[in-house]
Amino acid sequence: MACCAVAKPPRSEPLAAAVPATKPVVVRTVVADSVATGKLTTFVADIGGKKFPLLLARTADGALHATANRCPHYGLPLTKGVVAAGCISCPFHGAQFSLETGDIEDGPSMDKLPIYAVTVAADGFAYVELPGPEPSLALTPAYAAASDGATSDASVVIVGAGAASQGAVEELTAGGFGGSITIIAREGPGENHIDRTKLSKNLSMGSDLERIALRSPAWWTARGVRLLLGRTAVDIDVSGSHVRLSDGGSVRFTSLVVATGGRARRLDGSDGPGAPSMDGASLLGAFVCKDAGDAKAILQAARDAGPRGNVVVVGAGFVGMEVAASIAGLLLLADPDERQIGSVTVVGSSAEPFERAIGPELGGAMRAVHEANGVTFRMGARAASIRPSDAAPERVGAVRLSDGSELPADVVVIGAGIVPKAELLAKVPGAVVERGAVHVDASMRVVAGRQIFAAGDIAMFPVARPLPKQPARMRLEHWNAAMSQGRVAARAIMGKEGAVFDKVPFFSTGQFGTNVRVAGHAHKWDEVVVQGTLGPEPRATAFYCVADTVVMVATIQNDPVAVAAREAMRLGVMPTASQVKAEDSFDMLAYLRA
Incomplete structure (x- = not known):
């Protein structure tokens, strides 16, 4: 038997067991050679009358991998996922995972992807080893608390309770950080760390906070995170390494992450000096x-x-x-x-x-x-x-x-x-604040040599992949970017590899059942090449070009194409504008596989 892609623990995080340790079940799936490189093969395992959807993938090195056919982000199928450079990306919101370890590589998911051991037997079939006689493919937290309590004097303080804050906590608690973690947030209990992207898409979610909570109260308790909710940080004592609070208290830190996000422009005169305003914006209604x-x-x-x-x-x-x-x-x-x-x-x-x-x-x-x-x-x-x-x-x-x-x-x-809320960092010696946002380096550090970081809407970061007519620094108001930046700051705090924010921007919206996905971020472009139809039921891909360089791709009802474009940008293999225009319908998925 040849063994392929045996699952192994990621980095050094302990894993939470999805099911009790029992004798695994081995399932015969498909002929191994039928799984083509860069493509996905689905298989439904029947165990005791229960159906378990599986997915098999072959990477460019020939290795065969198996996982659950369900993205840990929103539970959507990965059937049309994109495979590239040893990773699989969800076709809907771009969550990306290592096919070897299941580790999160990019995107909005907080839980890793389950990876199952695969062997190829003498009969040529791929056999997948599932954990136990009743394997659970339910979405459960894949990373356990790294410890039962603080084991060092290190103290991370995070100001803010949005996606960047969540990303930092996820990385710290999974990555073996042994110190204390404190969150200071103006939000009250239940309003902290929610999926805000759902609010404007479905206003009824405003009355169902439990449904959009990123983690349960038990999750926070299990990880020993101190939540100072309903509090506001008003000043940073840099020399004394304390954050001062509006109630007169203070919190000590050895590392500080400011992830305060932004406030919505109200146009009522409260948005700051020189901000546009509109008469009547403060009226009821x-x-x-x-x-x-x-x-x-x-x-x-x-x-x-x-x-x-x-x-x-x-x-x-x-x-x-x-x-x-x-x-x-x-x-x-x-x-x-x-x-x-x-x-x-x-x-x-x-x-x-x-x-x-x-x-x-x-x-x-x-x-x-x-x-x-x-x-x-x-x-x-x-x-x-x-x-x-x-x-x-x-x-x-x-x-x-x-x-x-x-x-x-x-x-x-x-x-x-929105108006970025970087006021807390404005008085930090050496901090550079521009148009309400603060400059950071690639590790999200605000000032060289200091353990002060910024992430999310307030962070103006250096662009990892310079493109023509695009700025050298930018600020993003994207959920994926904020989550990833929080993770990067946490890695930098722990001194780990990968403390560099180099993700390709990716954002999405859905309205009346019609999805828009965008890979990359462009401030300017010379022309837009649209392929597909923009009629009553649109299905199209748009390539935004500067000279012969494609700087951004957007799709309507073509989600996997946008994800493939993001991967091509990440790997530095984007087609040229000339290549795109040479075909009536450029096949981004086939191009990436090639």
Whole structure:
């Protein structure tokens, strides 16, 4: 028997057993030679009448690997996953795992991928060893607490309770950190460390915090993390290595990670000196969508407005469009008999939604998707002010546009982006703050020689792969990036290899069942090459080109292609613009496998 890809422990983390230690079950799957390099083969094991979906993959070195056909991120199938350089990437949200160890390599997952030992027998079949007579493929935490308590004087303090904070804690607790971990966050219990990306996509999640919690209370307790919730960090005593709190207390640190994120622009004069403002933005009925309370309040206000009520969304970027889709979907806008809201209108200054991020071509296609579901648009228009209601002057009544026209409004949602919250680091000697964000090095360190790090929305980092017409430093407001940056900061704190943020940006949205995925991040481009259809049911790939270099790829309903493009960028093998344009439908998946 030839043994292939026997699972081994990743790095030095102890693993949490998914099932009690019992005699493993060996399952005959498929003829080993039928598993082609770079492709995936599915197999459903039947054990005692129970079905267990498996996945087999062959990497470029010829090794055969087996795993569960279920991504640990959201539990979606990996059948159309992308295999490259010894890793498998989920086709939906880009979570990436080592096929040898199951370790997280990129993306939003917090749990590793189960990897099963494979042998090829004399009969030519691949035999997969499953752990126990009733193997569980349920999504359970794959990394255990590294210790039962602090075993050193080291103390990591993390300010913030978002994705970057979560990533740092995940890496520290899995990676053998023996000191104490303290989190300082303004959020109260239950509001910390939630999947905020779900709030604008589905406003009802604002009332179901347990459902969007990244980890259970028991998880935090088991790892001995000290949670100082409902507190605000107001100052850093660098020489004394303390963080001062708004209640007069302080917390000592040997390493500090600031992951304070950003505050939503309210346009009511509270966004800071020189920030744009809009009359009426502080009226009742005007909202932003950043926290769970915001989502809950927006949905309730829209419901209270009733079938004759009007919602106006100011801003046609990702949050604005997601909120519009959520309200329209939840309140049945497109159903004339059952609708619970009168109208949902998006106001945007560009010609098409998403234009700044992915251009007018794909933006126009997503506009058509919204319009088919009852959403109306006033593009090329600027919201000049919010006029009070005649009947209730303390409440919104209409949105006045720059051309003098008005849109009646019972609810106004302002989607004008965020303001990075890096004020805490502004007084740190040597820190460089630019446009509200703080400069960091590739390990997310703020000042050379100091154990102070920043991650997430506030971090302006050096670009690992310079591209023409793109900045040398950038700041990202992406979930994947924040999670990865938190992990990188934690690795740097522990002195481990891999403490470099070099991930390819990858972000996504889904509206009315239509998915948009973006690999890379471009501020400028010369042309967009669109392949596919942008009709009523769009399915297309867009290549954003500067001269002969493809700097970004975006897809509609072509998720695996975007993931393959990210992998090509990561490996430095992206096709040229000339290669893409030479074909009517460039096959990114086949190109990557080749």
